Amino acid sequence: MYGVGVQTGPERPRRADAARNAERLLDAAREVFAEQGPDAPLDAIARHAGVGVRTLYRHFPHKEALVRAALERGIGEQLGPVITDALTDEDPRRGLVTLMDATLTLVARERSTLAASASMAAEVSAPVLEAIDVLTERAQRAGSVRADLTSTDMQRIMAMLTNVLWTMDEQGAGWRRYLVLMLDAFDPEGASPLPTTSTSKCQSTDNCASFPARK
Template sequence: MSADPQIPLRADARRNRDQIIAAARLIFAEYGPEVPMEEIARSAGVGVGTLYRRFPDREALIREVAVDNFSRVLQDARAAITEEPTWWQALVRLLYQSVELHLSIQLAMLSKKALEIVKDDPAITQLRDDLLVEVDTMVRGAQEEGDLRPDVGAGDVAMLFALLLRQMESRRPEIAEMSTARCITIMIDGLRANPGTPLPGRPLNRHDIN
């Protein structure tokens, strides 16, 4: 297990921990969670021994990265709700802004081991559920305002974004970034009210994707 998060860390220990998590987030997003731990330590600017003192195995590091990641996305969602003038604008901001959500989806989709950790960890499950509640609030609010098509639910939005990000592969980072932005824009246009094509079935809610 990693060190007890309830025990305050010294400033240098906290800095090392934050550097490791930040490095792992970037490396996992680009190469997946199976990258050698030595590479993560080197990228974080710490020794391998320091890494293993904070995170004794890969599972512990993946778990902490996922917790950190979902926490960031949840903060993004709540900030968007607080700061944007409409529910629709809050939803659009979250979809454009949350690159962190990309990593969460990659961790869940591209690694069986990571999927098991993300799926079964109580803290991650709670953060994920809290995020879906916020998305559900945005969706209902945007529908009441008349900006979001009435025949979608929070589960539809989550699944659309997951499917979109899974396809974002390119050898050139600038092309991947541009294509992500373009596809999100196309998706947002499809979510606007007064759609031309009715959707089959029923709206997917946040419980449908558990």
């Protein structure tokens, strides 16, 4: 027992230092990607975090691991509470609008990190898309969203809206103009019948994932 006690004491500050280094690296990754784009080298991220490249590789053995952790942190911190609030909103259309707006706000802020790995961005965005599906179905049952919208439609609509961001000022929120236009198209009243599609599901993340925005 005494031996274990002696060993765990000095381990705690080392673990705390490691945790702080990991947090600094994640913050630095998002900032450097924003400044230099998705091709920013890892040594630039390490310098920005104030640690050595070896420290970066101890935490994140390759760029994909760093990008995944940065994306998961951003989505968890910025969208996690929004998803919870949206899903408990008594007005499902309002919850849907809130989540779509918050998602696009995050994409606008993190576009370079997202672009660093488009396929991974689609994977980590799955909880957001699932919540959008749930809210769309609830709003359809409430009669506030047209009944012929499908899950695939919503994924592709999010893809179109995120890709609009690449054509707009990074510092502005002009993309909200197109969100409002799209939301008007959700209204059941006066909606024109939609043509059928050749497939009912997205066949790949490249076709209809929402987060990966491309230049």
